[in-house]
Amino acid sequence: MKIFYIDTSSSYLYIAILKEEKCFEIKKKLGSEMSKYALQEIAELFKMANLEPLDIDKIIVVAGPGSYTGIRIGMTFAKIMAYTLKKDIISITSLEAMAYSLDSKKVIVPLIDARRGFVFAGVYENSLNILENQYIKLSDLQEYLTKLNKEYVFVGDSSKFKELKVQEYEPDFLQIINIVKDRAPISPHAIEPEYLKLTEAEENLKGIHYDN
Amino acid sequence: MKDIYILGIESSCDETSFSIVKNGVEEISTVISTQIDIHKQYGGVVPEIASRAHIKNITFVLDECLSEANMTIDDITAIAVTYGPGLIGSLLVGVECAKTLAYLYKKPLIPVHHIAGHIYANNLVKRLEFPLIALVISGGHTELIYMEKDYSFKKLGSTLDDAVGECYDKVAKVLNIEYPGGPKIDKLASLGKNTYELPIPLNDDSYNFSFSGLKSAVINLVHNEEQRGNLINKENLACSFQDVVIKSLTKKTMKALKDYNVHNLILAGGVAANSGIRNKFTELCEENNINYTFPSIKYATDNAAMIATAGFYAYLDGKRADITLNATSSCELE
Structure with a gap:
């Protein structure tokens, strides 16, 4: 193949x-x-x-x-x-590609800057999408993650998110x-x-x- | 000579179009997917919406074009594509498509300037005769071009501000006429009389045009009349407006024909479908013994048949691009 x-x-x-x-x-x-x-x-x-x-x-x-x-x-x-x-x-x-590229037992949150405080993001656990990919306000996403109450890791372009700890995306x-x-x-x-x-x-x- | 089949691709604004033309004169199949109904509700073309529609349509339109022609890409001699000018996001879809086809099928890639395409739409009506003067009038362009031979373009003049089609659209807007307003103004004008006084723009000896002053004059006139509580006679205003446009276009064009001692005139571009403009040029050309060609109404607006046709002559002229061809929103015709 x-x-x-x-x-x-x-x-x-x-x-x-x-x-x-x-x-x-x-x-x-x-x-x-x-x-x-x-x-x-x-x-x-x-x-x-x-x-x-x-x-x-x-x-x-x-x-x-x-x-x-x-x-x-x-x-x-x-x-x-x-x-x-x-x-x-x-x-x-692209969010799936980012989530699947990271080898982690934690919840994986791929995110892409969409400007004005918004991101394109989804939430993945064991390669399963648990929060649908969407255009979402970053603070709303953070609130969701707090409520989820699990260990998570952001993945994306860290230069676009200076205030967050973001794992650099490498496919x-x-x-x-x-x-x-x-x-x-x-x-x-x-x-x-x-x-x-x-x-x-x-x-x-x-x-x-x-x-x- | 072996027959040459050019696949033309056009996506510079709000039409996705593919066409196959044989030897620069015989149209085999043309498919145009227009987005007018999508953009109507926004009062004009929204670039990002146009780009989105292009990528959505692209394989459908290509498929229909090939099926109608009963041909495959293997049967095509070369791929011609509009690389500019136009909306960059829209152009990029067509250019990427053309580059991909050229790469996958190892075919020559021919970059075509959008205006060259509009000019060559006339070649599908009647083989161009040289030397000629082309008056290119559309929503994005107002230019006078001198052509000594095939695929040789010398710009004599152009608009210093708005394109003539853009001016029609803005005047239509102030008269509350739905987008695209050009054809409707043409129709209203034919029903009215020239009763409103409007200035003839750039009434000089150059080959240049200017339409933003005329646009403002119409907008001011409408606002002043409204403030005075007077009703606008739309037919008469459309007629007065169109008369001024025609005077400006014909004056400069006829002067260019005379100065360059040229006896062939072609009109090109979407506004070349305007009946008032066609009628006046017909009259003047017959008076002055000038041969004239107008594009068929169907191919006055954007389409890929004209790109495939221009592409044939560009191909003969040796024009080629490699797979790093890029789209550009503005570029000179050369």
Whole structure:
């Protein structure tokens, strides 16, 4: 089984190919140059693995949440590859990827800065999602965790959370892929980003308001 | 010569479109998914909503285009894509799609400027004859372009502020006409009389345009009339407004044709669908013995057929991009 994994939801490009038991990977900070260089890196990864895209059996794409523009780069590649080459595809969330990468007996709380005191977060225990991934006020999340009354660890980009103790996110591709790889594939047409938040224009139209 | 099939991709604003064009003249299939109904409720295009719709639609639209043509990507000679100008988030989806296809199928990748696309929409009506002057009028552009031959563009002038289509949209807004207001103003204008006095903007000898002063003049006029408790005659105001727009566009364009001794004119862009503008140019061109071509109404607005067509001539001209092609919100036509 050959699996291709892609995550462009943050300022880092995380791509990997699992070829039998061997994992080829690239982790690279591309920031605003994601659209320019992601595909070049993907091409490089296939060379490293000595494979053609056609050899891949399954695609795993990270659907977000995270950078709206970033998500769409990897997702466009994954959808077009799955559709044209008729490959199986599944999507997972960036929060899952973060939770599965951490080896801990504690409750794991992946979080992504969503500005204005809000985060995209979920709560995971033994790889099970116990608080649904959502756009949530950081203080509300902390209140939930206090009530949960279990030992927990935050994982994410620590530079974005100066006041919290956050374990730096470093994807463990092998671990992530092993947990999700047997999920049933869905149609590439149905694969969509998971922004976890409407656009501001939609929120205004629907009268959705978040208290700061 | 072997037939050349170009797959065109357009996603610069609120239309996701794919098209296959043979040899730059024969349209094989074109699919356009428009988001007008989504953006209508916001009174204009919301960039993030547009980007979200593009990624949602992209494989459906590609699938429909290939099925209609009864072709696969293997049958395609090269991939052409709008890389700019436009909404960056929207452009990125199309550009990433094009790069992915070029990479997966080892096909040449051709970057196409959106305006080159609008100009070449006319090539699907009638083969372009050179030298020509192109007047590009849309929601984002107002430009006069001189073309000596295929895929050679020299900008003579452009708007110094608002694009003409943008001006139509803003005037429509102050008259409480639903987005997109351009076609509705055109219709109202045909029913009215020129009774309101409005200034002709940038009435000089340059090839440049200006529409923000005209927009403000209309907005002020409406507000003043409202304050005086007078009812606005929408038909007449639309007519007066459109007359001024037409005067400005025709004056500069006819001058360029004369100065450059050119006998071929083409109109391009969404506003080229405006009947008032078409009628006046038809009249003037016939008077002055100028050959003229207008894009079909269907392809005046954004579509991928024009990108595939322009892409064919760019391909012949040797234009290529590699997989580090990036989208850009603003860029010069060259």
